[in-house]
């Protein structure tokens with residue numbers, strides 16, 4: 693799964709340059725042009741790195757950052773600021789930024805920071821993701837159910853990680869395609885169904901069904917879910 697980057701930036705020129713550049717480097721990049729839509733995307737989707745501008749319409753970057761951290765989210769945030777004053781940098785870092793970059797900046801400089809933050813995120817998520825009797829070690833990719841090792845393909849693994857990050861949530865096909873395949877759902881492909889079927893088969897060797905189908909809506913992962 694490629695690294696997902698959210699760019700919250702209202703200046704079109706900077707946003708275009710950053711989004712295009714990062715996509716060319718193989719990142720999956722989404723853009724929000726104001727504070728409110730940035731906040732919405734930040735809190736409703738999963739990101740590996742966030743680029744957050746300080747001065748934004750609707751809701752400023754520092755407020756967004758503080759709220760995000762208060763909610764317990766540890767996703768790395770690179771704070772973008774036009775200011776170079778020490779006190780402003782300190783405020784950004786105190787607010788929970790992992791790093792900052794002063795405008796104007798060279799793309800190379802931005803790329804180095806984003807790479808470094810995405811690596812840091814890899815290290816941090818080298819922990820166990822678990823739900824009921826299923827466990828995934830995100831560093832080694834070892835997956836177990838009821839203590840038994842599961843042999844999953846890379847896509848099945850990515851799909852299971854995504855389900856396990858949102859237990860109990862209705863995950864639409866569109867959302868799953870975007871996250872696991874980095875593609876838009878064309879409405880007809882059965883790729884997802886095939887992978888879900890195979891993942892269920894492997895999971896259900898060791899216990900009851902965990903991936904429920906909600907007809908016409910998508911899937912829900914977890915115990916105590918009624919489809």
Ligand code: CA
Nearest residue numbers: 702745747748
């Ligand atoms: Ca701005």
